[in-house]
Amino acid sequence: MRKEIFRMERVSYQENGIMMLEDFNLNVMEGEIMGFLPVNSYGMSAFLRLLKTNLSLEDGHIYYHEELINSWKESRRNNNRITVIQNRSCLVEGMTVADNIFVLRQGFKKNLIQPAVLRKQLEPFLQDIGVNISADAYVEKLSAFERILVELLKGIVAGHRLIVLCETSTLISGDELRKLHHIMHHYAGQGYAFLYIGSHYEDILQICDRAVLMSNGRIEKVLQPREMFAENLLCAQEYDKMVRGYLNDKRNNVKLGKQACAFYGEIPLMKDPLRFQVLQGECIAIQCLNNRIYHDMCQILLEEEQAFHWHLSMEDRGEKIQGNRKAAVIQEQCTHTMLFPELNYMDNLCFNLDKRMKNVWLTGNIRKSIRQEYGKILGEDVFATPIDELHERQKYQLVYSRILLQKPKVVFCIQPFKGADMQHRMLIWELLEQFLERGIAVVILAVNLADTLSLADRLICLDKGKAQKEYSREDFASIPVLAPWLYLYREEKREKE
Amino acid sequence: MEQIKRFVKKFRFISYRVAFLYMVIVIFMMLQIGYQFHLLVQGLAPLWPLITMTLATVLFLLYVFGRIAAPYQRSEKFVRRFLDGYVMTDFKEYQLPLLTPNTEMQLEKMEQIFHSPKVFDLNKRQAQYLALQNQINPHFLYNTLESIRSEALIAGLDSVADMTEALATFFRYTISKVENLVSVEEELENCKTYFRIQQYRFGSRLQMHIDYREEEWEEIIHCRIPKLTLQPILENSIIHGTELKIGTGNLRIQFERTERRLIIRISDDGIGMDENTLLELNKKLRKDSSAVSYQQSETKGGIALANVNNRIHLIFGEEYGMHVYSIEGEGTDVEIVLPAIMSDREIKNRGIFQ
Numbered sequence: 038m039r040k041e042i043f044r045m046e047r048v049s050y051q052e053n054g055i056m057m058l059e060d061f062n063l064n065v066m067e068g069e070i071m072g073f074l075p076v077n078s079y080g081m082s083a084f085l086r087l088l089k090t091n092l093s094l095e096d097g098h099i100y101y102h103e104e105l106i107n108s109w110k111e112s113r114r115n116n117n118r119i120t121v122i123q124n125r126s127c128l129v130e131g132m133t134v135a136d137n138i139f140v141l142r143q144g145f146k147k148n149l150i151q152p153a154v155l156r157k158q159l160e161p162f163l164q165d166i167g168v169n170i171s172a173d174a175y176v177e178k179l180s181a182f183e184r185i186l187v188e189l190l191k192g193i194v195a196g197h198r199l200i201v202l203c204e205t206s207t208l209i210s211g212d213e214l215r216k217l218h219h220i221m222h223h224y225a226g227q228g229y230a231f232l233y234i235g236s237h238y239e240d241i242l243q244i245c246d247r248a249v250l251m252s253n254g255r256i257e258k259v260l261q262p263r264e265m266f267a268e269n270l271l272c273a274q275e276y277d278k279m280v281r282g283y284l285n286d287k288r289n290n291v292k293l294g295k296q297a298c299a300f301y302g303e304i305p306l307m308k309d310p311l312r313f314q315v316l317q318g319e320c321i322a323i324q325c326l327n328n329r330i331y332h333d334m335c336q337i338l339l340e341e342e343q344a345f346h347w348h349l350s351m352e353d354r355g356e357k358i359q360g361n362r363k364a365a366v367i368q369e370q371c372t373h374t375m376l377f378p379e380l381n382y383m384d385n386l387c388f389n390l391d392k393r394m395k396n397v398w399l400t401g402n403i404r405k406s407i408r409q410e411y412g413k414i415l416g417e418d419v420f421a422t423p424i425d426e427l428h429e430r431q432k433y434q435l436v437y438s439r440i441l442l443q444k445p446k447v448v449f450c451i452q453p454f455k456g457a458d459m460q461h462r463m464l465i466w467e468l469l470e471q472f473l474e475r476g477i478a479v480v481i482l483a484v485n486l487a488d489t490l491s492l493a494d495r496l497i498c499l500d501k502g503k504a505q506k507e508y509s510r511e512d513f514a515s516i517p518v519l520a521p522w523l524y525l526y527r528e529e530k531r532e533k534e
Numbered sequence: 535m536e537q538i539k540r541f542v543k544k545f546r547f548i549s550y551r552v553a554f555l556y557m558v559i560v561i562f563m564m565l566q567i568g569y570q571f572h573l574l575v576q577g578l579a580p581l582w583p584l585i586t587m588t589l590a591t592v593l594f595l596l597y598v599f600g601r602i603a604a605p606y607q608r609s610e611k612f613v614r615r616f617l618d619g620y621v622m623t624d625f626k627e628y629q630l631p632l633l634t635p636n637t638e639m640q641l642e643k644m645e646q647i648f649h650s651p652k653v654f655d656l657n658k659r660q661a662q663y664l665a666l667q668n669q670i671n672p673h674f675l676y677n678t679l680e681s682i683r684s685e686a687l688i689a690g691l692d693s694v695a696d697m698t699e700a701l702a703t704f705f706r707y708t709i710s711k712v713e714n715l716v717s718v719e720e721e722l723e724n725c726k727t728y729f730r731i732q733q734y735r736f737g738s739r740l741q742m743h744i745d746y747r748e749e750e751w752e753e754i755i756h757c758r759i760p761k762l763t764l765q766p767i768l769e770n771s772i773i774h775g776t777e778l779k780i781g782t783g784n785l786r787i788q789f790e791r792t793e794r795r796l797i798i799r800i801s802d803d804g805i806g807m808d809e810n811t812l813l814e815l816n817k818k819l820r821k822d823s824s825a826v827s828y829q830q831s832e833t834k835g836g837i838a839l840a841n842v843n844n845r846i847h848l849i850f851g852e853e854y855g856m857h858v859y860s861i862e863g864e865g866t867d868v869e870i871v872l873p874a875i876m877s878d879r880e881i882k883n884r885g886i887f888q
Contacts, residue, residue, distance in 0.1 A: 038749075038750055038753065038791055038792065038793060039747075039750075039790075039791075039792060040792060040793055041792040041793070041794075041795065046853065046871065047820055047855070047857060059813075060813075060816045060817075060820065060857065062857050062859075062869070064797075066792070096615075096620070096820065098853055103792065103793055103794045103795070105853075109611070109615075110608075256859065257859060257861055258859050258860075258861055258864070258867070259859060259867065259869075261788070261799075
């Protein structure tokens with residue numbers, strides 16, 4: 038008989054009078070990897086807060102190890118013995134890996150800390166999962182993958198039986214993800230339970246035993262092991278249909294223009310310099326298999342001061358990326374990083390128009406006509422809404438519309454799908470497709486391929502100490518990693534054969 | 535003006551008057567602290583009256599918050615839920631703060647009413663009504679069905695005989711079996727009988743699967759559950775789910791056993807339901823739709839599920855019950871969570887039906 042590790046029974050939870058979770062049911066069994074797919078992000082943060090702390094409930098009961106820990110009758114506001122691993126590290130910077138795992142543990146009573154003892158204590162845990170992380174390394178020096186593993190080990194050492202992994206696939210590369218899956222299976226075999234939260238159903242279907250589908254703060258469906266197929270997800274079917282349609286169109290009528298830009302960059306960790314050309318209306322995905330390389334690439338795109346040499350040329354002229362209106366950069370989690378709450382919607386929208394339309398800030402007529410044109414697409418009401426009060430969808434539309442208005446030759450997107458739920462992924466995909474349709478070249482920089490393969494014409498893989506590896510669309514089927522949308526290319530290959 | 539009117543209107547309630555009184559006391563104490571502080575600065579008074587006054591105010595506030603305001607809020611939450619129609623089964627468990635000894639007696643009386651066998655019987659009978667729709671003399675019914683079966687056998691109509699036998703078995707279980715709790719095995723057998731009858735209507739268009747983990751099965755079949763828990767839901771799945779679907783309909787009964795719970799999931803791949811209907815249905819299941827408030831639920835539909843859920847609440851408490859998951863066009867899952875009860879002794883220990 039299996040033990041139930043965690044159960045939420047008809048939980049309703051309010052924040053500031055707004056119902057965040059309603060009639061919420063979830064149960065995770067011992068040794069189970071339970072998938073959690075949020076169709077939209079409504080109620081997601083409230084759910085994570087409830088996992089960590091026993092907050093006051095409007096209705097329902099929460100059980101851990103089949104013991105009642107929170108109910109509408111009584112909420113103790115204490116923390117639960119559940120580890121939640123998110124985008125942001127919960128490790129204490131300035132302390133070593135061993136300190137974070139052992140010293141900050143609840144119930145650690147030693148007054149004298151002996152690093153050698155801690156090192157020895159940590160060793161079997163690291164050996165157990167076949168990972169080599171220095172016990173004395175400071176946590177701020179760790180890579181994203183190592184940080185996730187340290188947080189995981191911290192939970193295991195603390196005796197937490199439920200470990201929640203939230204959107205980890207967007208932080209680490211395909212190889213690291215495979216290793217993480219292996220480690221999860223290892224601990225699941227020892228009776229630990231995992232709740233694997235991710236917007237990429239392909240990930241969830243790959244690793245999880247069961248999965249739940251959350252929408253608007255409610256669990257819509259529980260997928261049983263026999264139902265773990267994309268066909269059982271209505272939202273996935275819709276997305277699948279959209280991508281298939283696009284790929285069929287692309288196959289039948291390839292319309293790539295002349296060269297939009299050429300890039301040359303000396304990336305310190307790579308064997309040879311990175312070199313690629315991108316054509317108008319072409320989409321290139323650059324997958325960084327090493328986090329340092331990813332940070333170096335981000336630095337090239339975002340920072341003025343550069344530690345190494347790189348060169349971008351357009352129309353045979355050397356160009357800068359920063360402040361250049363012919364090139365645009367869409368940053369990671371753009372709805373947080375690329376909007377200015379102190380400005381109104383119209384100002385946010387026309388922000389990059391200064392070079393294209395010099396009088397945009399002097400004459401109201403240009404802005405009026407922009408409003409007329411974009412009002413039909415974005416909705417009239419958004420222009421009167423403060424930026425903070427916009428929905429996530431409207432924020433995405435604003436950022437991408439700003440770029441469309443700017444009309445650059447090339448758009449660099451840094452992990453565009455990161456942190457986006459299912460519905461927003463589809464929206465981002467559509468918006469990127471609009472860029473391509475208008476002949477704008479798109480270069481997607483990613484750690485994890487996520488949805489990029491569905492749009493990309495070429496894939497460039499960058500790894501430490503190696504030369505760049507390039508795959509064309511025809512070669513996608515033979516990519517040796519498990520990535521979303523690969524199945525479409527493999528299906529196509531099978532059909533051809 | 536309107537605000538003043540509203541404020542005066544609220545003064546009809548003692549709670550508002552008490553809150554107002556506390557506010558006046560706190561303001562008075564704060565003024566006293568200010569006055570003492572002023573005297574201290576002027577050098578007209580020593581320090582100890584200020585310290586004493588501050589301490590007294592802090593203690594007073596702590597007492598008011600911890601012993602009066604917080605319990606009062608808990609009590610308000612309870613009353614609000616009761617008025618919202620939530621099921622309240624064990625009043626003592628809530629440890630409500632009591633205003634007077636009479637309030638305590640009032641709560642005890644309410645508990646007696648809600649736990650009275652009449653309420654439970656009323657709910658049970660509703661289930662039988664739902665199954666039969668009419669009160670029929672059982673013996674007359676069994677004899678008639680037996681006669682039809684004999685006639686069918688003589689005439690060589692084996693399928694008619696089999697169907698009649700299934701119908702008789704089904705009615706015998708539904709009407710004549712008097713126990714409130716039955717084993718999963720018996721309940722499942724009744725489901726199979728019911729399904730056999732339905733298969734004569736739907737043929738191969740309807741399939742039923744039973745899922746369980748082999749190692750748990752022995753324990754699952756001996757678990758005790760309220761009689762007529764599964765069949766009404768199965769019936770619902772057929773009528774509202776698979777019957778309206780084009781092509782083969784699949785019904786699935788899945789059993790899962792944990793240390794303390796028995797989880798039963800009845801799924802269909804029928805037409806499902808839209809979000810609003812699902813919301814309404816789950817809301818109804820969350821709240822009280824007992825015989826006492828039956829009139830209300832009858833007008834809004836979903837009686838069978840509400841009835842089963844209500845009986846579970848009455849027998850085992852509000853921690854257990856039912857939840858429905860559904861996606862339009864995809865199908866519906868009904869999940870029932872029950873305590874894992876294996877023997878009569880456990881029933882007695884839990885104080886069920888006492």
